[in-house]
Amino acid sequence: MLLALLLLPTGDPAQLPAQEVAVERRLAGELGLRVGDSIRIGPSPDSLRMAGIVAAVYEPRPDPSGIMRRDKQIRMHLPDLATLLGHPDRVDRFGVSLRAGIAPESAAARLNRAAFGYRARPSAEIAAESSQTFLVVSRFHRAIGVITIVAGAVFLLCIMLLKVEERRLDAAVMRFVGVRRRTIFAALLLEAALIAVAGSAFGVVLAWIAGAATNAYYQRLFDTRLVFSLVTPGIVGFSVALSLLLGLGAGALAAWRLVRTPPMVLWGRA
Amino acid sequence: MSLLVGSELKRDYALNGQPVHALRGVSLTIDAGDYIAIAGPSGSGKSTLLHILGGIDAPSSGQVRIEGRLLASLSDRHLTQLRLTRLGFVFQRFHLLPMLTALENVELPLAEAGTRRTDRRARARELLEYVGLGARAGHRATQLSGGEMQRVAIARALANRPALILADEPTGELDRETGQEILDLFRRINRDGATLVVVTHDDRLAAEASRVIHMQDGRIVG
Amino acid sequence: MRIGWGIRNLARQPLRTALSLLGIAVASAMLLDMVMLSGGLERSFERLLLGRGYQIRLTPKGTLPFDTEATLSRASAVIAEVRADTGVAAAGGVLGGSLYARRGDSLITFFGYGIDPSAQALYQVTRGRDLAPGDTLGIVLSEAAARALGSGPGDSVSVAGGLDPQLATAGTERRLQVRGLVRWLYDYRGQRSVGLVLPLMQRLTRAGADRASVVMVRARNDAEVAALAARLEKRHPRLEVSSVADLVQQVRDRLVYFRQLSYILGSVSLIVTVLLVATLLAITVNERLGEIATLRAIGVSRLTVVGQVVAEGTALTALGAGLGVALGLVTARYLDTILTSFPGLPAAISFFVPDGRALAIATAVLLAAGALAGLYPAWLAARAPIADTLRAEAT
Numbered sequence: 001m002l003l004a005l006l007l008l009p010t011g012d013p014a015q016l017p018a019q020e021v022a023v024e025r026r027l028a029g030e031l032g033l034r035v036g037d038s039i040r041i042g043p044s045p046d047s048l049r050m051a052g053i054v055a056a057v058y059e060p061r062p063d064p065s066g067i068m069r070r071d072k073q074i075r076m077h078l079p080d081l082a083t084l085l086g087h088p089d090r091v092d093r094f095g096v097s098l099r100a101g102i103a104p105e106s107a108a109a110r111l112n113r114a115a116f117g118y119r120a121r122p123s124a125e126i127a128a129e130s131s132q133t134f135l136v137v138s139r140f141h142r143a144i145g146v147i148t149i150v151a152g153a154v155f156l157l158c159i160m161l162l163k164v165e166e167r168r169l170d171a172a173v174m175r176f177v178g179v180r181r182r183t184i185f186a187a188l189l190l191e192a193a194l195i196a197v198a199g200s201a202f203g204v205v206l207a208w209i210a211g212a213a214t215n216a217y218y219q220r221l222f223d224t225r226l227v228f229s230l231v232t233p234g235i236v237g238f239s240v241a242l243s244l245l246l247g248l249g250a251g252a253l254a255a256w257r258l259v260r261t262p263p264m265v266l267w268g269r270a
Numbered sequence: 271m272s273l274l275v276g277s278e279l280k281r282d283y284a285l286n287g288q289p290v291h292a293l294r295g296v297s298l299t300i301d302a303g304d305y306i307a308i309a310g311p312s313g314s315g316k317s318t319l320l321h322i323l324g325g326i327d328a329p330s331s332g333q334v335r336i337e338g339r340l341l342a343s344l345s346d347r348h349l350t351q352l353r354l355t356r357l358g359f360v361f362q363r364f365h366l367l368p369m370l371t372a373l374e375n376v377e378l379p380l381a382e383a384g385t386r387r388t389d390r391r392a393r394a395r396e397l398l399e400y401v402g403l404g405a406r407a408g409h410r411a412t413q414l415s416g417g418e419m420q421r422v423a424i425a426r427a428l429a430n431r432p433a434l435i436l437a438d439e440p441t442g443e444l445d446r447e448t449g450q451e452i453l454d455l456f457r458r459i460n461r462d463g464a465t466l467v468v469v470t471h472d473d474r475l476a477a478e479a480s481r482v483i484h485m486q487d488g489r490i491v492g
Numbered sequence: 493m494r495i496g497w498g499i500r501n502l503a504r505q506p507l508r509t510a511l512s513l514l515g516i517a518v519a520s521a522m523l524l525d526m527v528m529l530s531g532g533l534e535r536s537f538e539r540l541l542l543g544r545g546y547q548i549r550l551t552p553k554g555t556l557p558f559d560t561e562a563t564l565s566r567a568s569a570v571i572a573e574v575r576a577d578t579g580v581a582a583a584g585g586v587l588g589g590s591l592y593a594r595r596g597d598s599l600i601t602f603f604g605y606g607i608d609p610s611a612q613a614l615y616q617v618t619r620g621r622d623l624a625p626g627d628t629l630g631i632v633l634s635e636a637a638a639r640a641l642g643s644g645p646g647d648s649v650s651v652a653g654g655l656d657p658q659l660a661t662a663g664t665e666r667r668l669q670v671r672g673l674v675r676w677l678y679d680y681r682g683q684r685s686v687g688l689v690l691p692l693m694q695r696l697t698r699a700g701a702d703r704a705s706v707v708m709v710r711a712r713n714d715a716e717v718a719a720l721a722a723r724l725e726k727r728h729p730r731l732e733v734s735s736v737a738d739l740v741q742q743v744r745d746r747l748v749y750f751r752q753l754s755y756i757l758g759s760v761s762l763i764v765t766v767l768l769v770a771t772l773l774a775i776t777v778n779e780r781l782g783e784i785a786t787l788r789a790i791g792v793s794r795l796t797v798v799g800q801v802v803a804e805g806t807a808l809t810a811l812g813a814g815l816g817v818a819l820g821l822v823t824a825r826y827l828d829t830i831l832t833s834f835p836g837l838p839a840a841i842s843f844f845v846p847d848g849r850a851l852a853i854a855t856a857v858l859l860a861a862g863a864l865a866g867l868y869p870a871w872l873a874a875r876a877p878i879a880d881t882l883r884a885e886a887t
Contacts, residue, residue, distance in 0.1 A: 043587075045553055045730040046565060139830045144757065147823060151518040155768055158511040162775045165508075213847045221748070283880075316881070326789045327879030347793065354791025363885070365786035369500040378497070382792050427788065 019080045020055035026223060027072035028057045041074075043085055052076075064134060064228040082132050096120070149242070157250040164254040171258050172266035181259040187257065192251020199247065200240045207231050207239070214257060273434060273465055274300040274323060279332035281318050281488075284488040292318040293329065294488040299469060300434070303306035305460040307392055308469045315488040316469040317438050323467065324436045325349045326355055331411070337433065354383055358427030362439035366411035366417040372398060372422045373407040399423040401455060417448035424455060434457070437468040441475060453478055496816040498800030499807045501776065510735045512772050513812045516576055520816025520836050520858055521883030525824045525844060526758035527854045530751050532739050532845035540677060541736045544613030546582075548709040548724065549739070550574070551732045556742060557706040558678075560586050567690075567704035573727065579720040581712045584611025585690055585704035589697035592652045593641060603685045604653070606693020608705075612710070613677070613708055615687060620672025622646030628692045631668040634676050635809050637684040645672050651686065666791045681839045750843070751818060756852075762861055765812075769805045769865035777801060782885035785878045794874035799871040801870030802863050809862025813855060 021041065023033055031056050033039070042048035060073055082088050098107055104122035111120035124147045171184055211229035258266070280294040285287035293313045300323075308316045323334060325341050334341045336356065344352065353359070366375045373394050380390035392412060398407050401421040405469060411419060420440060427435050437456070441449035453475055460466050476482050484492035502509045541547075550570065552562040564570065565584045574583040587606035592599055605614055609623040615632070623630045631649065633641065641650050647670045654663025667687070676685045694701055711717045711723070717735055725733040734742075744751070777784070784797055824844040831843040 017532060022744050044562070092525070103861060136830060137833050139833075143827055143830055144753075147518070147522060148760075150756075151515065151522065151764060154515040154518055158508070158768065161508060161511065162772065166775060218749075224777065242852065268542055300755075318879070320880040321882070322790070326882070327877075336604075343572070350791055350793050352790070352791075354788060354793075359789045361786060361882070363782070365783055367497050367500075367783065367787075369504055370497055378787075378792070379790055382796060430791075441777075 013109070018051040018053045019076060020092075021052035022056040022058050022075040023054050024060050024073045025057055027074065027141045028054070030072070041076075041084065049079070064226060098155075149246075153250070154248050156177040156246055157253065160192065160254040161257070164258050166249075168261070168266040169259060169268075172263040175263035175266070185252075185255045185259045188255035189248065189251055192247055192255070194246070196244045196247025196251070203235055203239065203243060243244050272299045273302045273304075275335045275472070276323060278332050279322055279329045279334070281315070281320065281322060281327070291488055293322070293332075294483075295332070296490055297332075298483065298490065300465065302433070302465050303449065303463065303477065305456070305461070305466045305483045306468070307476040308467065308485060309471070309476045310485035310491075311484055313487075314485040316485055318488075319485070320436050320467065320469045321440050323413075324359060325353055326359075330422075333463045354379060355430050356433045358429075358432035358435040359418070360427050360435065360437035360440050362442040363413045364411075364416075364423045364443070366414075366419055366422055366426075368410065368412045371408050371410050372403060372414065372418075372425075375411060375422055376425045376429055379426060383430050393429065394425070397428055398422070400428075401425045411416065413467065415448070416444050417451055420444060420448075420452055421455065424452070424459070428459070429460050434465045434467065437470075439469055441470070441472050450474070493577065494672050496800070496803065496805040498802075502808060502811075505628060505776075505864060508542065508772070509808070512808060514769060515768045516809055516812025516862075517815035519761045519768070521820035521823055522812040523758050523761035523765075523854055524817060524851065525827060526570040526754040526761065527850050528820075528846055529756070529826055529827075530754035531850070533841065533843050534744050535589045535751065535845045535847060536840075536842045537741050537743050538736060540838065541623055543677060546613040546708040546710045547627070547714070547723050550707040550709065550713065550724065550728065551705070551734065553730055553732050556739065563587065563703040563705050564702070564707070565703055566708065567702050569702075570704075570728065570731070573803075574707060574724060576790055577720065577723060579711055579713065579716050579723070579796055580709055582611040582710040582806055583689050584608035586612070586614065586706050586708060587690055587693045587697070587703060588705045589653065589693065590655070590856060591686060591696060592655050595641055595648055597637075600684070600824060602637055602640075602651070603679075603683060604651075604693055604697070605685060605687045606690040607687055608690055609840045611618060611708070613710075615674035615676045617672050620670070622674075623689060624688070625692075627671070627689055629669055630671040631712070632674045632687040634655030634679060634683060635673055636682045637675050638670070639655055639701050639869065640684050643670050645670050651688075651696070656716040660835050662766075663698060665667075666696065667670055667844075668693070677840055678838045680836050683839075683885050701880045754771060762857065765809065766861045769809055770869065771788055772808070773805050773866045774869040774872075776804075777869045779873050781873065781876055781881050784873050784880035784887070785876060788874070788878045789882070797874040798870040801867050801873060805866025805870075806859060806863045809859055809865075813858050813862075817855075821851075 018038065021039065023031075028034070034059060035054050037054045039052045039054065040048040041052050057209055058075070076084075079088070079089070096107070096111075098104060104124065108120040108122050148150045174184055175181070208231050211231045214229040215227055219225065276298050279293050279296040280291070282289060282291050284290065294315075294371055296315070296319055308319060310316050312462065318327065322329050325334070325336075325344075328342070330346065336352065339352070341349065341352075361424065366372075367378070370378070373391070376394040376397050377390045380393055385393070395404065395407060398404050401424055403418060403421055403425070406418060408412060411422065414422065420443075424440075427437075440456075441452050449472060454474075456466060456468065456475070457478055466479075482492075483490055531645070549557050552560075552564045555562050558764060567587075571583050571585050574580055579743065585606075585608060588841055589604050589606075591602045591604035593602065594600070605624075607614060608625065609627070610625045617632070618635070620632075633649075637702065641647075641649055649668055650665055650667045651668060652663070652665040674687065676687075677684065678811065679685050688705070689697070694703060708722070711720050712803050718737075721735045721738075724731075756803050788794070828842055828844040832839075832841060
């Protein structure tokens with residue numbers, strides 16, 4: 001059961017039998033609680049009617065959906081909490097573990113047909129629904145990524161054109177002495193490929209460093225072990241492939257422009 | 271007072287790590303109204319001498335005085351101002367600004383000198399008429415022939431009524447016929463009172479000059 | 493006036509200039525979007541909160557309005573005490589909870605607001621009329637709720653609260669007349685919400701008598717909101733007293749990521765612009781060294797050369813930035829449609845909100861960056877030795 005509860009650390013001995021409570025690390029730190037400390041718990045500031053003893057301080061599993069809300073948790077035995085909230089024998093949900101080989105969807109359907117008053121859903125469905133926030137963030141990141149790639153591609157094309165044009169006199173001389181267009185094109189393309197490979201390698205290193213810095217920063221900021229940035233082999237593969245494609249494409253376009261220009265025009269005499 | 275006096279001019283520089291003695295003690299005097307040709311084989315130091323006389327290069331030793339002023343004593347700002355108002359340059363490759371019209375190219379030094387727009391327009395038109403390009407004033411430099419571009423460059427050099435015009439191979443990029451047009455123009459300019467110093471390979475241009483200075487290996491040999 | 497030969501050089505290589513403009517436009521658009529994003533949500537949220545003039549909210553301790561199911565007790569006494577303060581112009585309680593209605597065989601769930609019609613800041617009437625104070629027979633619906641019920645102003649609907657999900661029976665059911673359709677300011681798109689007077693909502697739900705989720709307070713004087721909040725906090729230590737500034741700060745803390753992202757991407761955009769302009773100018777100046785040396789030879793000063801090259805860079809940046817503004821507004825709209833699809837986000841909220849002052853500053857910084865980017869190549873060109881350059885050009 002999840003509900004807002006209020007805790008009050010107290011040094012006074014409890015009037016009622018004290019119940020065991022586990023407190024999450026951050027909350028224990030904020031309230032200065034240690035194992036064995038006495039507290040009072042209640043659903044509102046006016047009714048802190050249950051006494052508790054801190055039986056454990058625990059680290060909750062990192063939960064992305066909780067990170068922005070900064071909720072603090074405690075754990076109690078179910079009957080104690082139900083009693084405290086005035087709803088004995090009442091829960092928010094059941095968790096059901098299936099035997100091996102049973103599909104969650106069919107089990108949920110059978111449960112829904114068999115009984116009334118509740119709805120059974122596969123955990124994956126709930127996970128997908130509760131991940132909507134992160135899907136939105138992912139879409140946003142993807143959109144920013146596309147815009148950045150477009151900007152980078154334009155920048156790359158511009159620089160490639162400029163750098164290749166800088167060598168138009170060299171290209172003109174080579175054509176004058178009989179070097180074929182194909183040869184000049186291949187040489188420029190090879191150069192573009194080498195730059196693209198070197199740039200990609202540098203980019204991977206930079207991404208790894210930026211990812212590590214991002215994780216270090218946000219893990220500290222939110223006091224969590226969640227991983228915020230992950231550089232996977234798939235991401236590296238995609239990024240390198242894309243940058244090679246863009247680099248070669250820009251280089252090919254720039255080289256093609258250069259070799260199709262008559263040498264006298266390149267020389268500046270036409 | 272002579273217009274320009276150059277004394278024991280030497281110029282050394284390094285080219286690909288090798289020392290080059292471009293000038294080895296050159297002295298000369300130029301008076302107002304002179305038409306001087308500097309001739310010699312390639313590498314004889316003609317252009318280097320011209321650059322030093324015009325203040326766009328500094329000698330390793332020796333001195334140049336223009337209208338009594340020692341160039342070495344002038345700051346870059348004053349030297350630039352001198353080139354703007356007292357000297358005119360014409361180069362082998364014209365070096366007009368391609369995105370400007372012929373008129374605007376001629377106006378450029380006038381604008382730099384702070385001449386009012388109406389006045390500099392009028393002066394530029396006058397100069398283009400003088401060089402025979404009045405009808406081409408509105409054409410961009412890229413739309414002009416080689417000869418026309420050089421004539422615009424000459425008009426530009428005349429813009430601020432300089433005391434001395436320095437030309438470096440002005441017919442070098444032109445065919446014979448067009449080159450002759452430039453020679454005729456120089457003759458007219460000199461007759462109209464301008465002082466000219468022209469570096470050239472062109473025998474015809476050398477023949478036009480009132481004095482020819484022959485150079486070889488950085489020295490005046492005749 | 494000098495002849496702007498620097499700026500005219502942009503027309504010399506149209507493809508090069510066009511690509512550079514495109515690159516600067518994309519970078520400028522990104523910068524513009526990031527300026528709008530940084531603080532956009534807070535501005536939007538602040539406008540929403542202040543839209544109806546209620547500057548302070550009281551909620552159970554440790555909670556934000558409608559953040560949890562927690563409610564405060566003795567709501568009417570709290571409201572009376574708050575209204576007694578001379579700095580208070582109006583105060584009203586709101587209770588939120590689930591309500592149900594049937595349509596055919598379907599049980600439809602609604603979010604119910606129990607409100608005080610004389611002191612509410614949650615909705616605007618779009619059709620029909622508002623609830624009257626004490627109107628225990630009336631209900632107002634959102635457009636989505638009206639569609640779900642197939643009802644409009646004047647129709648009767650039955651709503652229930654305190655539903656036992658296992659028995660599918662309601663604790664309390666009421667037949668009410670739809671007074672009007674309203675636009676709920678804090679609802680997400682398509683949210684089915686209904687509004688009743690507070691005492692009726694308290695009876696229908698299981699929240700308990702005299703309870704409220706939030707008490708909304710409007711101060712008489714905007715300048716005294718902070719002082720009023722401090723007084724209320726002192727008088728009600730068991731309640732959370734939040735001014736609009738507090739709530740905006742909470743949102744800022746929760747969404748610090750977007751602000752930081754906007755700073756990082758904005759900085760990257762600026763750096764890209766500077767690099768592009770600097771590289772372009774460096775290369776084009778290098779190509780024109782002979783031309784520049786000639787200009788210096790004929791008497792054009794270094795300052796003029798630098799000025800013309802810087803003008804070229806600034807013009808390029810300005811043109812690109814102009815395109816970037818248009819592009820940025822388009823991309824901002826697209827990015828906003830992504831972010832505003834966060835589940836549960838009020839439909840009135842935007843992430844990308846233009847702020848005139850910030851945009852003006854960003855544009856000025858961009859132009860300055862473009863100008864500075866040209867400074868170094870310009871200075872190098874102006875300082876190039878004239879004779880050596882001419883000699884190199886001749887060979």
